[in-house]
Amino acid sequence: MFKARWYFRCGSWIPNEREWTKAADILIPEEKQRIGKFKYQKDAKSSLSGRLLIRKAARDICNIPHQSQHPKRTDAGKPYLQIGDSNHIRAFNVSHSGDLVVLAGDFSHPDVxxxxxxxxxxxxxxxxxxxxxxxxxxxxxxxxxxxxxxxxxxxxxxxxxxxxxxxxxxxxxxxxxxxxxxxxxxxxxxxxxxxxxxxxxxxxxxxxxxxxxxxxxxxxxxxxxxxxxxxxxQNSVIPQTCVDRFIELTSEDLFRDLPEALNPDVKYWREYAGKEARPQSKRKPSS
Ligand SMILES: CC(C)(COP(=O)(O)OP(=O)(O)OC[C@H]1O[C@@H](n2cnc3c(N)ncnc32)[C@H](O)[C@@H]1OP(=O)(O)O)[C@@H](O)C(=O)NCCC(=O)NCCS
Known part of the structure; x- marks a missing residue:
């Protein structure tokens, strides 16, 4: 099965120091800095969760170990993974809204x-x-x-x-x-x-x-x-059947097999822990 339709309820995830530093340890410096700049914990969690979903898809579905995954973005910002000097994985995409982050990946066809x-x-x-x-x-x-x-x-x-x-x-x-x-x-x-x-x-x-x-x-x-x-x-290859619905992953799923942080960045964790959780929620307009 080379497809992933995954979602993670990052809104109800309350990361602890070990998880946050472990996740931060796999980020490239640009991503770490970008995620560190979010005003609210909610947005930092969403973006970090997206990175974890991408890593998991590459590891579990494409069998690419963490150390061989080099996250990149196109000039317009679309994430992909550079694998070694000449290969890349780009058949995935991430989105977040509300309390959810989702990943869709189709790794069976290189041109998707x-x-x-x-x-x-x-x-x-x-x-x-x-x-x-x-x-x-x-x-x-x-x-x-x-x-x-x-x-x-x-x-x-x-x-x-x-x-x-x-x-x-x-x-x-x-x-x-x-x-x-x-x-x-x-x-x-x-x-x-x-x-x-x-x-x-x-x-x-x-x-x-x-x-x-x-x-x-x-x-x-x-x-x-x-x-x-x-x-x-699908470059003219229309599949005969639809794929399954999105399935839920837990924080255990995301952190399983993630290497321990060699030098946990405690300052990065404290900065996150000191942020406001989220902006005020929207309400139904009064009639
Ligand atoms: C980036 C963009 C493509 C999607 O942003 P969004 O809908 O606010 O946010 P989503 O949560 O769905 O997607 C964000 C994720 O998409 C990915 N992404 C970023 N740039 C991307 C691009 N150019 N192409 C595809 N994916 C991109 C990233 O993974 C990003 O998450 P990250 O920043 O945490 O890594 C958006 O900025 C945009 O430019 N939209 C233009 C279209 C528009 O105006 N639509 C109005 C509604 S019809």
């Missing part, structure tokens, strides 16, 4: 472009749903907005909004361009609801009005409040 996006369904902060949609109007096409606005219930509208958000982000992340794409060029056509128990793979992407038959999207829910989309370019 893959992107993942998870979103927690939540009410807009300090505004109404119509006003929020108005501020986001450029992210989606007219036909996508018709589908988003179709439900009568506002919470259902938010679900559809985040469905399209995940689809767009998953594609943008698969091609790895970051902010460098006009989202109006992309239009998703959904064929069935993504709110059942199964993984939905029937959604189609049109780019500049043309169907993109090489692209496949796996849409599912991790729990009632988190939807996720995986975008895959």
């Amino acid at each position: 472009d893959i992107g993942v996006d998870v979103m927690r369904i939540e009410w807009p902060s300090r505004t109404t749903v119509p006003d929020y949609f108005h501020t986001m109007r450029r992210q989606f096409t007219e036909s996508e907005w018709q589908v988003i606005r179709r439900p009568t219930d506002e919470w259902d509208k938010m679900h559809v909004f985040y469905r399209f958000w995940c689809l767009k982000e998953s594609y943008v992340k698969a091609i790895g361009v970051g902010l460098g794409i006009d989202l109006q060029r992309l239009e998703f056509h959904t064929k069935e609801s993504n709110r059942g128990a199964d993984v939905v793979c029937t959604t189609q992407l049109f780019k500049d009005g043309n169907l993109q038959p090489d692209w496949m999207f796996e849409e599912s829910y991790i729990d009632d409040n988190h939807c996720v989309a995986v975008a895959l370019n």
Whole structure:
């Protein structure tokens, strides 16, 4: 099995000093510094958890030992692993939202472009749903907005909004361009609801009005409040069946087989331990 669809509830993970220093020990200096700069523990935990998921996937699925994994990023920021001088692993992607961090990896095919996006369904902060949609109007096409606005219930509208958000982000992340794409060029056509128990793979992407038959999207829910989309370019090889749902990994799973820190960076731990846990949570707007 060369695929990974994993999630980790980093929101409920309360790291101890041993875990934090052990995890920090495998980071390259740039990542360690970046994670150290987060204002809230929540964000530092999410980002660090993503690094741990990547390491675990490379070790467990690709049999690459830790010491041979050299984390890199493309110019646009997409992570990949350099393996030795000439090899690399790039068929994975990470996303975080709410209390979750997810990793999608497809390691059987060297040319797979893959992107993942998870979103927690939540009410807009300090505004109404119509006003929020108005501020986001450029992210989606007219036909996508018709589908988003179709439900009568506002919470259902938010679900559809985040469905399209995940689809767009998953594609943008698969091609790895970051902010460098006009989202109006992309239009998703959904064929069935993504709110059942199964993984939905029937959604189609049109780019500049043309169907993109090489692209496949796996849409599912991790729990009632988190939807996720995986975008895959199979270079014309469309798989016959969908993959399984995302499975949960625990902190034990992430730390198992991770080498002990040779020189635990206690200062790094103390800086983390002294941060505020998270910003104030968002609430449903009053009607
Ligand atoms: C980086 C970006 C691609 C995704 O960011 P995001 O949705 O805020 O965050 P996610 O949690 O889903 O993903 C972040 C992770 O994606 C990965 N990532 C970073 N840059 C990436 C890139 N160019 N391509 C793919 N993955 C990238 C990293 O692993 C990052 O986590 P890390 O910083 O802890 O390593 C985003 O900055 C972006 O540029 N989005 C543009 C598209 C847009 O405007 N969408 C609006 C909604 S339709």
